[in-house]
Amino acid sequence: MNVFLDAIAWLVDPAQYSGSNSLPVLVGQQLFYTFISVLIAAVIAVPIGWAIGHTGRGREFAVAVSGAARAIPSFGLLILLILLLGVTQKVEAAFITFVVLAIPALLAGAYSGLEAIDRRTIDAARAVGMTEWQILWRVEVPLGLPLLIGGLRSAVLQVVATVTIAGYTDLGGLGFRIIQGIDLRAIDQVLGAALLLALLALALDAIFALLQRLSVPRGVRAAEPAPERRRRPVAATA
Template sequence: MNVFADAIAWLLDPAQYTGTNTVPFLIGQQLYYTFISVAIAAVIALPIGWAIGHTGRGREFAVAISGAARAIPSFGLLILLILLLGVTRKTEAAFVTFVVLAIPPLLAGAYSGLQAIDRRTIDAARAVGMTEWQILWRVEVPLGLPLLVGGLRSAVLQVVATVTIAGYTDLGGLGFRIIQGIDLRAIDQVLGAALVLALLALLLDALLALVQRWSAPRGIRAASAGPERRRPVAATA
């Protein structure tokens, strides 16, 4: 308990909020690396995932690429890229590492969201004269949005946790405080920064969970809520 008390005392110390490398500044760096990396990964992964989900072709290739990307150790990839690109390109190496980490869940969420749609819905859209482009944007993407947001949720959580390794290369983020605390043997600093990181991840997860819940089309939400609302009446009867 004393260790946690020391960590809380470290977080409440006004010195952590004045000067350089303050806790709010490092949180901002953590979010900056996360959001930029996930945005770049989305630009790459979403068109490919939607194309696979719409056409039904290339799923095996996407699964293989995603599996290979998940198997790559992030820290090893970061160090390798720094060695290849040079120490002056540490920021670029970090972004490439985080983008590679974010692509698999986004890709899986994009194509699985489209493939989970009942084929009869797609056939009905074609029957009323919709073009393939209209089917994709007006039918498939809205219906597949919850699974896509689930992939986004997974990508954000993985990246925001992995951005911590940027501290090893002096790129900032909360990992800077953790690595510094390890070098100084300051357990209160290490635990305090880790607690902030955990709370940040939980907050992002909660926000994206709400987005995922409300990303489903209104008709689907009403249909899923209907049986739950009627259940007490049926039980009473």
Template sequence: MNLLSEAFAWLTDPEQWTGPNALQHLLFQQLYFTAIAVGIAAVIAVPLGWAIGHTGKGREVAVAFAGAARAVPSFGLLVLLVLLFGVLHKPEAAVVTFVILAIPPLLAGAYSGFEAIDRRTVDAARAVGMTEAQVLWRVEVPLGLPLLVGGLRSAVLQVVATVTIAAYVNLGGLGLPIITGLSLRRYEVVLGGAVLVAVLALVLDALLALAQRAAVPHGVLAAQGHAPRRRTES
């Protein structure tokens, strides 16, 4: 309990919110690396996942790649890439590390969203004369969007938590007070930094949960809302 009170006192100390390593600056760095990495990963993974889901080809390769990428230790990969890129390109090495971490959930969310669609719906769209492009953009993408946002949600949470390791290569972020506190044996600082990371992750998770809910097409929500009523009437 004493450690918690000390961590709270550290967080509310005005000195922690001023200067070059102010907590708001570290928070911005955390969000910056997260946004850049997830954005680049989305550009790579979403079109690829949609192509796999639409054509039904390449799923085994995608699953194997996603599993292998998840097994890579993030900290070891970051150190390796810093050595390969050189010390003058540490930000690039960090971004590549976080992109590799973000790709698997985004890729899985993209193709699994298409796979979850009832094939009869897709066949009906083709039967009424829709082109493949129209089937993709008017049927598959809207219906698969909730699972894609779920993949985005998972990717953001994984990356925002892992960005803390950027501080080990002097790139800032909310990991800085954690590693500084460990070095100085100031565990209230470690706890305070960990609390900030946890709160940030919870806030982002709540926002993306709302976005995932909003991504469900109105027709699907209406059908889900009417289903219990029909069971009651019968």
């Protein structure tokens, strides 16, 4: 219990909120690496996922690539890229690592969102004369958006946790304080930075859960069956 109290005391210490390695700066670096990496991964994965979901071709290839990408150890990939690109390209190596990590969830969310749509809806859109491009943008993308945001949510959570390894290469982020605390044997610092990282991940998860809920089209939301209200039993009268 004292360890947690020490960690909280470290977190609320005003000294942690000033200087070039203050907690706000490190949190900003953590978010910067996360969102830039996920954005690059989305530019790569989402169009491919939509193409797979719309045409129905290439799903096996996407599943194989996603599975292989998930199996790659992030820290090992980061070190390998630094060795290949050179120590002066550590930032580029970190971004490539995080992009590779984010692609599988985004790819799966993009194509599964389109595959989950009732085929009768697509047939009805074709029957009224919509082109394939109109079907994609007016029907499939809006209906598949909740699952895509679910994939985005998963990618962000995976990357924001993995960005911690950037501290091993002196790129900043909350991993800097964790690694520094390990070297100094400062358990309060290690636990405090880890708690802050967990709170950050929970906050991001809550935000994307809300976005996923709001992304459900109004018509689909209205068509969802309302939960049945429990009826109170009427007391029998004599």
